[in-house]
Amino acid sequence: MHPDGRLEYVGYETFNGVLDYPVSAHPVQDGNDLLFHAYSVDEELIKEHGTMKVGRYNAETESVDTYLVPTPGKSHVSFAHSLIYTNEYIIVWDCSVHFSTDALFEGGSFFKNNQDHTLKFGLMPKNATSRDEVIWIDSGQTGAIVHPLQAWEETEELENGEHRTLIKLWAPFCEDLELDLKQSNTFHMMEFSIDASHKTVSQQVIDDGISSEFAVMPPKPSHSSPKSICKTKVNNPDGSSTVHSSTLSVHDRYGFTAIFDEEGSGHFVGYAKWDMASGNRCLHSTKYFSRGEIGGEPMVVRASGKERDTIYVGSYVYNEEENQSYFLLFDGETNELVCRLKMPKRVPYGFHGQFISGEDFESHFQYHEALDKEELNDVQHCPLKWMRFFLKDFIGLGQI
Numbered sequence: 001m002h003p004d005g006r007l008e009y010v011g012y013e014t015f016n017g018v019l020d021y022p023v024s025a026h027p028v029q030d031g032n033d034l035l036f037h038a039y040s041v042d043e044e045l046i047k048e049h050g051t052m053k054v055g056r057y058n059a060e061t062e063s064v065d066t067y068l069v070p071t072p073g074k075s076h077v078s079f080a081h082s083l084i085y086t087n088e089y090i091i092v093w094d095c096s097v098h099f100s101t102d103a104l105f106e107g108g109s110f111f112k113n114n115q116d117h118t119l120k121f122g123l124m125p126k127n128a129t130s131r132d133e134v135i136w137i138d139s140g141q142t143g144a145i146v147h148p149l150q151a152w153e154e155t156e157e158l159e160n161g162e163h164r165t166l167i168k169l170w171a172p173f174c175e176d177l178e179l180d181l182k183q184s185n186t187f188h189m190m191e192f193s194i195d196a197s198h199k200t201v202s203q204q205v206i207d208d209g210i211s212s213e214f215a216v217m218p219p220k221p222s223h224s225s226p227k228s229i230c231k232t233k234v235n236n237p238d239g240s241s242t243v244h245s246s247t248l249s250v251h252d253r254y255g256f257t258a259i260f261d262e263e264g265s266g267h268f269v270g271y272a273k274w275d276m277a278s279g280n281r282c283l284h285s286t287k288y289f290s291r292g293e294i295g296g297e298p299m300v301v302r303a304s305g306k307e308r309d310t311i312y313v314g315s316y317v318y319n320e321e322e323n324q325s326y327f328l329l330f331d332g333e334t335n336e337l338v339c340r341l342k343m344p345k346r347v348p349y350g351f352h353g354q355f356i357s358g359e360d361f362e363s364h365f366q367y368h369e370a371l372d373k374e375e376l377n378d379v380q381h382c383p384l385k386w387m388r389f390f391l392k393d394f395i396g397l398g399q400i
């Protein structure tokens, strides 16, 4: 990356020749780890490896500590656009949408919905070394997930002392996903409760009033204090109560998705804010763009320093009448518009983005300048170490 923000392509990253399989669109940062995965339809790759491969790159040791095929069979290739993690597991899935060569003859998408196949979750312990350690659990429900919102562990303790630990996973869920540009899909926010020890999954729709996708969480605070545990007492309909102890940090309470219009054109017309705190779980609020303006995925920004609990939601919108793009920034607390910037050029529809604070960029540049001059001291560190995956270091020319 150049100081003015331009990106320059420098080549493939293979982590010193370790990567022998493609990498998909959504690597995920988990502390110092970068979790990544991909599925492949290449016959040779499937024969040699499998239909999917998952990896964990450790930025501290600069090595790929986990890299394996989690799927037990090679009979079908499931659409698996991203992955998610909890404290204990990397979670992947096998859904009802599969690769099919039918499109060669019939047209349309190479991914077809197969209603005979249910959604299954694969729980992969973070230090797993073989696919035998991956726990696959069938939800019994047909459907698909594209971009999940958040996952965490939660212990429910009843008054009599009985307790159980569940994995909670929130994701926009579509029962009959068709990856065809001619068709729009309906996604409702779903809470999956996964019981790893009993191998069961139950699901609950959080809201069916809006259809929304492109789930995004605020970035973690860069100098984070230890994770705070959310503990809530929930009153049950029978008069008893359950205490929920969640690994969800207070910084992860709210998440965001982009709202589809009601006409089924597939355009995003606003964003939704979701509250995941136990006892409260709901659609918190919605914000719609002005009429005639089409947005992209929400980009969530966290302020730095003492303001780090303040979050903002950004989106590029395209105004059809004016043939003009704008960048909008909203207050993540009140959903009020904070600023509206006219873009010098049209921004492509559905433009993705990620916010990196100026503070982090500054430490990144200082670290590499010191590294180049061999003047690095013990306290200096690079907060963006994981970004070597995407970006050339403009000072060190690859010596991250």
Ligand SMILES: [Fe+2]
Pocket: 025, 026, 081, 147
């Ligand atoms: Fe995506």
